[in-house]
Amino acid sequence: MPTHSASTEDEIVEAVMTAREWRSPLEIVGAGTKQSFGRAVVTMGSVLDVSGLRGILSYEPNELILTAAPGTPVAEIDAVLAEKGQRLGFDPPDWGPLLGAAPGLGTIGGAISTDANGPARVRLGAARDQLLGFRGVNGFGEAFKAGGKVVKNVTGFDVPKLMCGAMGTLCVLTEVTLRVFPRPPLSTVLALRDLSPEDGFALLRKVWSSPLDATGLAYSQGRVLVRLEGEKAPLAEKCAMLRTLLDGREAQEVPEGEIAFRAIGNGEVFADTPYDVWRAFVPPAAAAQVAAEIEAPLWLGDWAGGLLWLGTLPGSDTVRAAVNRVGGHAVLLRAGEETRERLDVFEPQSAVRMAMTKSIKAAFDPLGLFNPGRMWDGV
Ligand SMILES: Cc1cc2nc3c(=O)[nH]c(=O)nc-3n(C[C@H](O)[C@H](O)[C@H](O)COP(=O)(O)OP(=O)(O)OC[C@H]3O[C@@H](n4cnc5c(N)ncnc54)[C@H](O)[C@@H]3O)c2cc1C
DSSP states (O other): OOEEEOSSHHHHHHHHHHHHHHTOOBEEESSSTTTTSSSOOOOSSOEEEOTTSOSEEEEETTTTEEEEOTTSBHHHHHHHHHHTTEEETTOOOOOTGGGTSOTTOOBHHHHHHTTOOOTTHHHHOOHHHHEEEEEEEOTTSOEEEEEOSSSOOOOSOOHHHHHTTOTTSSOEEEEEEEEEEEOOSEEEEEEEOSOOHHHHHHHHHHHHTSTTOOSEEEEETTEEEEEEEESHHHHHHHHHHHHHTSTTOOOEEOTTHHHHHHHHHHTHHHHTSSOEEEEEEOOGGGHHHHHHHHOOSEEEEEGGGTEEEEEEOTTOOOHHHHHHHTTOEEEEEEOOHHHHHHHOSSOOOOHHHHHHHHHHHHHHOTTOOBSTTSSSTTO
16 A cells, blocks of 8 residues: 655655556545544545644744644644643644544644534634635645735635635645634633523523623533633623523533533543444524434534534434434534445535535546545545
């Protein structure tokens, strides 16, 4: 099985030119922590290992902008940002253990390519809102850049958005520039117990539409969790204001609240279970109804109900129909290979959308060299 290991953009160009010559598709691999997410890639065994493109290339805390090589571990970026009291807004989780890999290895390129957004996304936005620019190599073997390294940049097509969630099917990223966010010095997580899903999600939506700017709004097994952040005095005010929204219910402070939200983002509760794991994106007001209909043996809600994590019996296909009925869509994050082939990992596309998707794929990668089949057959 030929593995090309590249640690520079030039080496990637060279590997792509070779792949073109041999018409030999490539499976693009960073740290490999999310390889079991998506459909099996159809290659003749050729792997392009890009984990060598690693390191923070520039970081300007005053401008809130960071540029990194895509093989840089998210954990390394988090640590550098934390030193300056900043963070990644899309809050990329660590799905390593959930997907059978080691913790702490996932790369920034992998997080962007899989559109892995964590709990704070509810307030700070998704990867597609924060990837300002990138460099990459397309399927012609051409190195190119798109977007820029400034927050305000509206010229030209917003190509960076296409890369978020493209699962490495369009180009090989070689550099990414992200907008980053201040990290308030303190956070408090407050919990309420014994709420039905209807009441729990209703409360979360109420907090969401209040001016509290909560960066965590989750529901799990009768418990509502709300994360508030700020300087000491404003945070105390926010906690007091939250209590006025609770209709006399009692909220308790969770001692290790940050850990609780990290566990939610990482899907930790599903890691050691036999269940298939779905992420369903639904209108928050429909979350309780969808969860009741699906009757998953294990589930939780994040983003005030906008995201449902569902652990279902292996091979069961109850999720997508229920989610589609309310206008949502679902992604099968973890399942055996046979199930991922049979059930569609990503939302099946209408004929019109699939034609557009295939045109975009052909514009970037006409020979179908990058991760063929990972999202849909023929893409
Ligand atoms: C003072 C100033 C400072 C600026 N600074 C920057 C900067 O720092 N960085 C930067 O990148 N840009 C900058 N710009 C550019 C600015 O952001 C652009 O003018 C803007 O993107 C165009 O938006 P508009 O609302 O003027 O659109 P319009 O001029 O109304 O339309 C833009 C285009 O969209 C088309 N269009 C409109 N509606 C539709 C529709 N429904 N369907 C299909 N097509 C449609 C129009 O035909 C046109 O081609 C600046 C502009 C100004 C005036």
